[in-house]
Amino acid sequence: MAAEIDEQPSVLAGLVERQSEFAEVADAISKRPPRFALLAARGSSDHAAIYAKYLIEVLLGLPVGLVSPSTATIYGARPDLRDVLFVTVSQSGGSPDLIEATEVARQQGALTVSVSNTPSSPLAAAAELSVDIGAGVEHAVAATKTYSATLMSLYLLIDAIRGGKAEDAKSIGELARQALDGSGEGVGRAVDRYRFVDRILTTARGYSYPTALEASLKLAETSYLAARAYSGADLLHGPVAAVNGDTAVLAVTSKGHGSEAMREVLEAVSSRGADVLAVGSAAKDVKSALGIGVPETVEELAPVLEILPIQRIALGLSLARGGDPDRPTGLLKVTKTR
Structure with a gap:
């Protein structure tokens, strides 16, 4: 992996x-x-x-x-x-x-x-x-x-x-390399911070919402966390009531309309005492959170970059929790559903 x-x-x-x-x-x-x-x-x-x-x-x-x-x-x-x-x-x-x-x-x-x-x-x-x-x-x-x-x-x-x-x-390859090379310290801190967490919420708006969904899946399948993804809008429509000081929230926020729409969401979960990890090109703008930035690009390309440090977090958490990220228990590469 x-x-x-x-x-x-x-x-x-x-x-x-x-x-x-x-x-x-x-x-x-x-x-x-x-x-x-x-x-x-x-x-x-x-x-x-x-x-x-x-x-x-x-x-x-x-x-x-x-x-x-x-x-x-x-x-x-x-x-x-x-x-x-x-x-x-x-x-x-x-x-x-x-x-x-x-x-x-x-x-x-x-x-x-x-x-x-x-x-x-x-x-x-x-x-x-x-x-x-x-x-x-x-x-x-x-x-x-x-x-x-x-x-x-x-x-x-x-x-x-x-x-x-x-x-x-044109420069997406170089930007991806910068995203990976520049996230090492933040990823290490996130792994240390969340290695004993059992439940985590992931959230985002707009183009970054698929990243929140993929982050939830990666954390669940590699580290066996009870991970749940919400659109920031949906999170405010009820589930935020379950957020408290014991809740870890991974918020994906990159420069653009999506990050602007996430402000109210981040204020809400922070006010309820949640431990917030922000990932994306707007992560450093989020107060009271551990932030892992990625290079800024046009908003529609942000998901290509913001998933990279999250993959490393999933890898690190799996190893820290004694798992095997290459061969998670009970999972297959191809699902034979009908």
Whole structure:
């Protein structure tokens, strides 16, 4: 897991160099302009899909929905999907339910696109178009480089659909290296601080919300923490009542509209005595919190960077708590759901 975390700057830089490949897929999509988009995924890939949802709604101005694969695989639903862009995100490309949902979507008239780390996967064969995230083999069960590479691939694809040429992502590899190299002290302090914690909340707004979701999953699957993710807005609508001085809160906040929306959330949890760890390019602006900063970039690219120190926190906590982050108990790399 440590080695794969460290590979991410080069993986991300390599993806930007392949921008023309994403532009080809984007051109094919542009020739069949969709009325709206649907996204299908599981696990870490589901968090990447939620990131894509923000990108598509904000940058392309299209409505987006998240698919429940079981509606097709278990209940046999066959909706009219003409003029719909159906994007399936799966690092392995081998999940039976996602493959079947993609096949059904294609049969029902959707333009289907697979986004995976296995270009020869059954999912890629099922979809009309495919995107290879090119992260290389990932041996650890916990997704690290495949997650950030999926985010980057989705950004490059959606940016290309709007006519961009990855201008804002040119230095993402170097920024990722800075994020990893500059977070060591903060990560160490966070591990020391939370190694005996049993429960943690993760929260964010906007583009950073998928990072909060992925952070919760990483902490749960590597360190067996009772971790729960909330949108900052949802946290204020009730769950904040359970926050007190025994609560650890990991707040993801990067410069932009999302961090502005998080101010009220951070004030609320801090006033209730929560122990706050802030991660992101706006982390240093959060008072009364341990902050781990990352380099500032355009807001829509922030999730690619802010997840990096969180992965290292998950790794460190797992080791400090006597776990094996490469082989968490009872977990498999590919989930065979239907």
